Amino acid sequence: MVATTGTSHSISDRYRITTKQLDMPPRLLLGPGPANVNPRVLAATSVSPVGHLDPTYLTLMDEIRDLLRYAWQTEHELTIAVAGTGTAAMEATLANAVEPGDVVLVGVKGYFGNRLVDMAGRYGADVRTMTKPWGQVFDLDEIKSNLETHKPAILALVHAETSTGARQPLEGVADLCRQHNCLLLVDTVTSLGGVPLYIDDWGIDLAYSCSQKGLGCPPGASPFTMSQRALDKLNNRSKPVPNWYLDMSLLAKYWGEERVYHHTAPINTNYGLRESLRIVAEEGLDARWQRHQRNAEMLWDGLADMGLSCHVEQEVRLPTLTTVKIPDGVDGKAIAKKLLTEYNIEIAGGLGELGGRVWRIGLMGYNSRPENVLLLLDALKKVLKP
Amino acid sequence: MVATTGTSHSISDRYRITTKQLDMPPRLLLGPGPANVNPRVLAATSVSPVGHLDPTYLTLMDEIRDLLRYAWQTEHELTIAVAGTGTAAMEATLANAVEPGDVVLVGVKGYFGNRLVDMAGRYGADVRTMTKPWGQVFDLDEIKSNLETHKPAILALVHAETSTGARQPLEGVADLCRQHNCLLLVDTVTSLGGVPLYIDDWGIDLAYSCSQKGLGCPPGASPFTMSQRALDKLNNRSKPVPNWYLDMSLLAKYWGEERVYHHTAPINTNYGLRESLRIVAEEGLDARWQRHQRNAEMLWDGLADMGLSCHVEQEVRLPTLTTVKIPDGVDGKAIAKKLLTEYNIEIAGGLGELGGRVWRIGLMGYNSRPENVLLLLDALKKVLKP
Numbered sequence: 131m132v133a134t135t136g137t138s139h140s141i142s143d144r145y146r147i148t149t150k151q152l153d154m155p156p157r158l159l160l161g162p163g164p165a166n167v168n169p170r171v172l173a174a175t176s177v178s179p180v181g182h183l184d185p186t187y188l189t190l191m192d193e194i195r196d197l198l199r200y201a202w203q204t205e206h207e208l209t210i211a212v213a214g215t216g217t218a219a220m221e222a223t224l225a226n227a228v229e230p231g232d233v234v235l236v237g238v239k240g241y242f243g244n245r246l247v248d249m250a251g252r253y254g255a256d257v258r259t260m261t262k263p264w265g266q267v268f269d270l271d272e273i274k275s276n277l278e279t280h281k282p283a284i285l286a287l288v289h290a291e292t293s294t295g296a297r298q299p300l301e302g303v304a305d306l307c308r309q310h311n312c313l314l315l316v317d318t319v320t321s322l323g324g325v326p327l328y329i330d331d332w333g334i335d336l337a338y339s340c341s342q343k344g345l346g347c348p349p350g351a352s353p354f355t356m357s358q359r360a361l362d363k364l365n366n367r368s369k370p371v372p373n374w375y376l377d378m379s380l381l382a383k384y385w386g387e388e389r390v391y392h393h394t395a396p397i398n399t400n401y402g403l404r405e406s407l408r409i410v411a412e413e414g415l416d417a418r419w420q421r422h423q424r425n426a427e428m429l430w431d432g433l434a435d436m437g438l439s440c441h442v443e444q445e446v447r448l449p450t451l452t453t454v455k456i457p458d459g460v461d462g463k464a465i466a467k468k469l470l471t472e473y474n475i476e477i478a479g480g481l482g483e484l485g486g487r488v489w490r491i492g493l494m495g496y497n498s499r500p501e502n503v504l505l506l507l508d509a510l511k512k513v514l515k516p
Numbered sequence: 517m518v519a520t521t522g523t524s525h526s527i528s529d530r531y532r533i534t535t536k537q538l539d540m541p542p543r544l545l546l547g548p549g550p551a552n553v554n555p556r557v558l559a560a561t562s563v564s565p566v567g568h569l570d571p572t573y574l575t576l577m578d579e580i581r582d583l584l585r586y587a588w589q590t591e592h593e594l595t596i597a598v599a600g601t602g603t604a605a606m607e608a609t610l611a612n613a614v615e616p617g618d619v620v621l622v623g624v625k626g627y628f629g630n631r632l633v634d635m636a637g638r639y640g641a642d643v644r645t646m647t648k649p650w651g652q653v654f655d656l657d658e659i660k661s662n663l664e665t666h667k668p669a670i671l672a673l674v675h676a677e678t679s680t681g682a683r684q685p686l687e688g689v690a691d692l693c694r695q696h697n698c699l700l701l702v703d704t705v706t707s708l709g710g711v712p713l714y715i716d717d718w719g720i721d722l723a724y725s726c727s728q729k730g731l732g733c734p735p736g737a738s739p740f741t742m743s744q745r746a747l748d749k750l751n752n753r754s755k756p757v758p759n760w761y762l763d764m765s766l767l768a769k770y771w772g773e774e775r776v777y778h779h780t781a782p783i784n785t786n787y788g789l790r791e792s793l794r795i796v797a798e799e800g801l802d803a804r805w806q807r808h809q810r811n812a813e814m815l816w817d818g819l820a821d822m823g824l825s826c827h828v829e830q831e832v833r834l835p836t837l838t839t840v841k842i843p844d845g846v847d848g849k850a851i852a853k854k855l856l857t858e859y860n861i862e863i864a865g866g867l868g869e870l871g872g873r874v875w876r877i878g879l880m881g882y883n884s885r886p887e888n889v890l891l892l893l894d895a896l897k898k899v900l901k902p
Contacts, residue, residue: 141801141802142586144591145582145591146797147586148797149794154566154576155570156564157564159566166564166565172562175562176558176559178552180541181550181864184541187540193535197531197533203527213601213736214599214761215782216779216780218779221759252758340780348783350737350782351736370637373759374635394602395601396601396735397735411532416527
């Protein structure tokens with residue numbers, strides 16, 4: 131037998147640490163995501179994997195594509211799950227659509243707008259911004275005048291700003307973009323599966339999302355879609371996409387009929403994603419959107435009864451994520467920590483401009499249920515008691 | 517109540533397809549990966565997720581870091597699991613280490629060497645190659661003379677070429693690299709957890725792997741490590757890493773003490789990765805490497821008894837992946853298909869130069885067991901019978 135360990139090395143046990151069996155606390159995840167996962171989805175993720183080119187897996191990919199099209203209300207051919215978490219799908223939109231020197235206009239009204247700015251710059255974009263105080267949204271006139279000023283190749287907007295809880299209305303935006311021969315790129319990370327969203331009716335060319343919020347799946351496989359107009363821009367690039375893993379010209383050959391090997395897919399996470407999308411189709415989008423709205427309103431009413439107020443005006447408030455003003459004199463961080471340690475409930479604090487000013491409460495996917503609202507309100511009352 | 521679905525749109529049910537409960541076939545995955553997963557690992561992946569900044573999750577990240585250090589035999593501070601499959605971790609090495617104009621010398625002796633060439637080019641490298649017929653490996657003299665000719669900033673070698681089954685010896689390579697002030701980047705996708713590998717003793721500066729082969733976890737979280745020398749190069753970049761998702765200067769702040777939010781981790785896959793690394797630590801590297809070698813030799817002996825021969829010389833043959841010459845007159849693709857449809861056993865055909873010439877048989881992680889060798893040999897005999 132060939133010696134396997136060689137003669138000149140010895141194995142170090144320095145990091146051969148002893149660990150216990152996995153034993154995670156039973157958290158109720160009412161922060162900005164991940165949310166808890168339907169047990170049906172968890173069961174699917176633990177099914178023994180098949181290969182990423184197995185005929186049965188290829189069928190599953192087609193099912194994911196179609197079910198994503200339903201959830202997003204799009205007929206885009208290139209509708210897939212990127213093999214990473216939401217930020218990877220976000221980067222995929224820019225990596226494929228931006229060519230160095232392209233003017234990219236980003237609507238910044240929260241943390242994720244800033245992330246788009248940072249990313250677009252890394253792909254060589256000439257980045258311009260239009261800004262709003264965190265928690266507000268842009269109106270059509272503002273968008274129109276900024277398009278006229280900057281004449282961008284791409285307009286990037288965050289539909290559901292996870293850092294503020296504001297919903298950016300999108301009707302009419304694409305018409306303005308068409309007039310300026312500009313692609314419309316939209317972040318739907320905190321809207322897909324929980325908030326009315328019509329990719330095709332709203333003329334969205336590029337969109338991305340995640341699996342662990344409105345869809346109620348573990349993180350790790352992230353919805354991505356692009357229109358024929360966006361594909362045309364990709365196909366006319368003078369240089370390859372400067373990101374191999376997220377290059378849609380290669381990924382389209384794996385998700386499309388050619389089935390050319392590109393990467394090993396996160397197979398078990400995609401088992402879960404399929405199940406979570408199947409649950410969306412069973413429930414139906416209308417019922418699902420109404421459920422999210424109903425439970426959010428129950429939360430908002432309960433908060434108001436406690437004398438707490440929301441940071442975002444109700445008209446553009448997301449049902450999936452609510453920002454609650456931290457009352458004067460209250461240590462927001464300490465309250466969130468108490469909820470976690472005393473009641474196993476996760477909520478989050480604010481990011482950036484809203485750091486220390488708000489709590490972020492999510493009611494997403496499987497977690498958007500009245501019993502969770504009741505429990506949270508009750509626990510919040512307890513921990514806020516002086 | 518606010519109307520959720522708006523008035524100007526109706527929901528299309530075109531893609532609201534009806535699907536059955538997930539029902540995947542019980543494949544025995546003896547191809548180039550993914551491999552089957554220990555039920556302990558599958559059980560871990562289906563534990564209800566906590567948040568990616570939960571104190572209990574941060575502890576789990578530390579455990580993954582330490583257990584990866586053990587599996588890789590490294591003390592590198594920056595040792596993490598990238599939130600994607602192996603190709604993402606591969607891209608992470610180049611994205612962080614390559615600056616435009618850097619000479620990157622790639623040893624190409626199979627499909628994944630070519631992938632490194634493609635990727636490095638996208639990051640602006642001045643890519644040089646040294647090549648070998650697929651199935652062979654480089655000796656120190658060849659590496660030395662190529663370093664002298666090309667004077668690269670980075671030498672990239674594939675330790676375990678998944679497309680050929682050849683193991684590239686690495687002892688002595690780092691000394692040559694040091695003499696040329698060159699970083700050593702190594703692909704360990706098909707070696708980590710199954711083949712002797714000493715990151716620190718071998719002086720490897722950048723390495724990547726995957727979860728679904730020697731570690732026996734589902735795909736979706738991919739080991740990555742970089743030395744202080746590589747970190748110094750990253751810290752001295754004149755421009756940011758042109759890949760936000762894989763930027764180690766940001767990721768180091770999430771995996772390090774600062775715990776700055778970067779992305780939502782693939783939490784459940786990391787539950788599985790922790791469990792698979794825990795199993796590696798329980799078994800011990802020496803026993804694990806010997807097990808892989810023993811079962812591979814059993815396979816090789818059995819193949820020889822059937823009159824089949826291996827493509828790679830035994831001295832540099834990987835225990836994790838064996839390339840078997842397809843006998844003249846045999847339709848390799850049809851045989852693999854028969855194994856899959858009649859016996860639920862997956863093996864793979866060749867890629868690139870070896871397309872149609874070899875089968876690829878993997879015995880990795882949980883799947884490296886004598887009963888799997890027996891079954892495969894028996895099934896192969898049956899389907900090869902004229």
